[in-house]
Amino acid sequence: ETGVTQSPTHLIKTRGQQVTLRCSSQSGHNTVSWYQQALGQGPQFIFQYYREEENGRGNFPPRFSGLQFPNYSSELNVNALELDDSALYLCASSLGGTKNIQYFGAGTRLSVL
Amino acid sequence: DQQVKQNSPSLSVQEGRISILNCDYTNSMFDYFLWYKKYPAEGPTFLISISSIKDKNEDGRFTVFLNKSAKHLSLHIVPSQPGDSAVYFCAARLGSGNTGKLIFGQGTTLQVKP
Numbered sequence: 001e002t003g004v005t006q007s008p009t010h011l012i013k014t015r016g017q018q019v020t021l022r023c024s025s026q027s028g029h030n031t032v033s034w035y036q037q038a039l040g041q042g043p044q045f046i047f048q049y050y051r052e053e054e055n056g057r058g059n060f061p062p063r064f065s066g067l068q069f070p071n072y073s074s075e076l077n078v079n080a081l082e083l084d085d086s087a088l089y090l091c092a093s094s095l096g097g098t099k100n101i102q103y104f105g106a107g108t109r110l111s112v113l
Numbered sequence: 114d115q116q117v118k119q120n121s122p123s124l125s126v127q128e129g130r131i132s133i134l135n136c137d138y139t140n141s142m143f144d145y146f147l148w149y150k151k152y153p154a155e156g157p158t159f160l161i162s163i164s165s166i167k168d169k170n171e172d173g174r175f176t177v178f179l180n181k182s183a184k185h186l187s188l189h190i191v192p193s194q195p196g197d198s199a200v201y202f203c204a205a206r207l208g209s210g211n212t213g214k215l216i217f218g219q220g221t222t223l224q225v226k227p
Contacts, residue, residue: 033214042202042217043157056214090156100206100213101147104156
């Protein structure tokens with residue numbers, strides 16, 4: 001049990017729609033990262049937020065955007081959904097510091113039809 | 114460009130024996146390496162990590178070895194137990210402190226047979 005919760009657990013959308021995924025960080029963690037995991041692959045870094053500011057971004061288009069709130073919870077928004085966006089979306093929170101271990105939620109499974 | 118590679122998609126070992134999972138990387142700028150374990154329908158669970166300035170870290174049945182010259186790390190599980198059956202991901206951190214992002218390998222599915 002990591003203390004990181006994500007909602008919803010499953011979601012079905014159609015191509016062109018927009019989606020918002022939510023993440024509640026482990027208590028006290030000020031950094032949140034989002035990852036996309038396609039079937040049979042390792043998680044791929046989307047972006048990271050530290051104290052409500054975007055702190056780094058992977059190779060994802062601008063239609064992937066995020067927010068971090070004062071209580072350090074976070075949202076991932078994806079506009080104009082494409083079929084290839086079907087994946088497991090993982091949120092990870094961390095405290096920063098030298099080790100900066102990231103603790104993951106169970107993920108949201110998004111299916112785009 | 115796959116900076117972190119796990120070349121073995123699967124591994125099967127007998128209960129009580131040693132499991133060795135391997136990982137190769139290409140980027141010399143990685144400062145931390147981590148192993149995560151993932152069960153179906155759960156998120157990755159942190160297992161053990163090693164700093165790039167160390168060559169070994171041990172935690173109970175789990176030991177991670179880092180060979181910087183070969184850009185290779187391995188996770189040893191001794192003795193292996195059926196509950197260790199899961200997908201294991203190697204991850205490398207780029208950046209430091211609050212800016213670090215993780216680059217993951219493709220994962221190795223470990224099956225431990227009773």
